[in-house]
Amino acid sequence: MSVDGLTSELPPARSALCCHCTRWTTAPVEVRHIERTSGPGVTLYVCPEHAPDMMPGPLAGELEAFA
Template sequence: MTTELPHTMSAICAVCHRHTTAPVEVRRLEPADAPGTTLYTCPEDVGTLPPGPGADECTPLRTAG
């Protein structure tokens, strides 16, 4: 019998740009004309970026023009 390991979340840290398997969401960017992007940090860099809106707090950004 084989046992599947649980899927773990991974991301690139927005501060140090290293791969982390313990990402912490720090903000969500929601442009009006493109899909949104979530920025993550590694646990070591979590206090270096000021927190921004999370996925449940965003409104789409408006573009000039």
């Protein structure tokens, strides 16, 4: 470990809306990526509490190998 590793700034905290309970979480878990024909795709997140209940779908980049 270097001094830079101890004194550098922390990365910004990630937060997202849980698509199951609709509450904000600071520890989002990706569960699905939805491609759209007009514009960038959308990634859906859940909070860690609901992650075991959600069946994961394809994430960004997983289906590109089949296209």
